[in-house]
Amino acid sequence: TSLNPSVNIIDVVQFNEISSPDESLSILSLQGTINKITPRIYLNDTDSAGYYIWLNDLTENYGKTINRLPSNFTEIVSYYRNDITGYILTNLQDPSTNVGLSLASINKGAVVATNVTQTTFKSLNIPLILDVRDKNSAWLWDYTNNGKNFSKTGLVYQDFTKASQALADWSTFSQQITFYDSLSSEISTTIYDSLEIGSAILGWGPSEFPFVEMSSQNSAFVNAADWAKDLSYLSSMPRAKLKQKYHSNFENITADNSHTICFVFSDGDNVQWILNNFVTSNEWYGDYRGRGKVPITWTMSPGLVELAPTVLEHLYSNATIPTSSNDGSDYMIAAPSGVGYIYPDLENNIDMFTNLTNEYCENADLSIVNIIAENAPTEESASPYLKNTNADGLFWYLYSQYNALNGTISFIENKPVIGARYMLWEGFDDPLTLSKKLNSMPTDPYSSEGYSLIVVHAWSSSVSDVIESTKLLNNNVKVVQA
DSSP: OOSOOTTTTTEEGGGGGOOOHHHHHHHHHHHHHHHHHHHOOEOOOOOGSSHHHHHHHHHHOOEEEEEESOOOOHHHHHHHHGGGOEEEEEOOOHHHHHHHHHHHHTEEEEEEEEEEHHHHHHHHTEEEEEOOOOOOOOHOOOTTTTTTOOSEEEEEEEEEEGGGSSSHHHHHHHHHOOOOOOTSSSSHHHHHHHSOOTTTEEEOOSSSHHHHHHHTTTEEEEEEOOOOOOOOOTTTOOOOOOOOOOOOOOTOOOOTTTTEEEEEOOHHHHHHHHHHTTOOOOOTTTOOOTSHHHHHHEEOOTHHHHOOOHHHHHHHHHHOOOSSOOOOOOEEETTHHHHSSSTTTHHHHHHHHHHHHHHHHHHHHHOEEEEEEESSOHHHHHHHHSSSSSSSEEEEEEESSSTTTTTTTTEEEEEEEEEEEEEETTEEEEEEHHHHHHHHHOOOOOOOEEEEEEEEEEETHHHHHHHHHHHTTTTTEOOOOO
């Protein structure tokens, strides 16, 4: 984290006005390097929606004052010329990009990827540190004496074609190695093996299951962040123990002659989604007219407590609660599968991971953990979560199909482990077909058949779909939050 989180002036660059990918890459790398010393630079991006909301929140609620910088590349680099030691020369979108970001992180430098941007750095007398245009991750590992100066508490696994758009600031800020190679390659195995137990991997892989599988087997967890910006600034904000606005009384959840259901939005582990348009799109949390009409449960990454604490606090403070006219509310639970995305039945050190999850969930006031696993829950895979005092229960999905457990409820450590029954998801159920199924379900509160956990697929369903579903329900179907 940054050495000085008390600075109240934010240098704001209008990132969407930067004219070219090579300039964007240099500015992102510069941002991370500067923010590691003192958190100063924030890249506002009105094309990515949420970032102006987080900026406004910083000024309105955290005493920050904006110093707007011009959108001229030369002027921006000139402004920080004395704060960096030099630049690493790379190509724009090949493996050398990640090599450059890695070396910039341990050399207090920036990345330059074309002759045009290099001309700017030369004109400002900023020296060249190293030319790595023909280098890759294997070379980097050897050159740095097996990654000697990189942090071993995490890594950045980022497709180099995305580096000019997102996450490059975290690469230079975190002092972690940045790479993108086949997960079966020798260098991938070597880098993963070098990590400490409980390491965080930011970015995303070419395919979900093998990426999370390899991370789990190496006692690491994934924070999906390949399109995230400004983490080098947002993570520098002070962490506070948060409290959600509303918790339901469990005694009021069950009722005789009712079928009880809960709608849970998927994909809250996607940090970049939360930072981008989660809060602005009327499909999701930005549906300010729809939210509050019915109880909705949202999955949310506990990692935001550290990665973007002010963002999480903003979401909590803007949650709806029941009123005299509406009984709806917003409630957060921990996204898959805790502090980060793993498969617990494949995790190599599950006790370590669940202890860390418990710590983060306590600070984020998250008492239920949503799990994605390869297999059904067992004592071995579920008990480590539930023996922690903060965990009240688990919502358990299978990666192959989230509702494969068909609503089964088991008790482990005397706490419920609940499988999803239905999915409000394109290709599975829409509001009409879902409501017909729910209306035909038993109304026995003493049987698992009396309850339905419903996955709301974030990419194909919306708040309005949830509301439409509830309008078609019989009176004896009761909607509750988690």
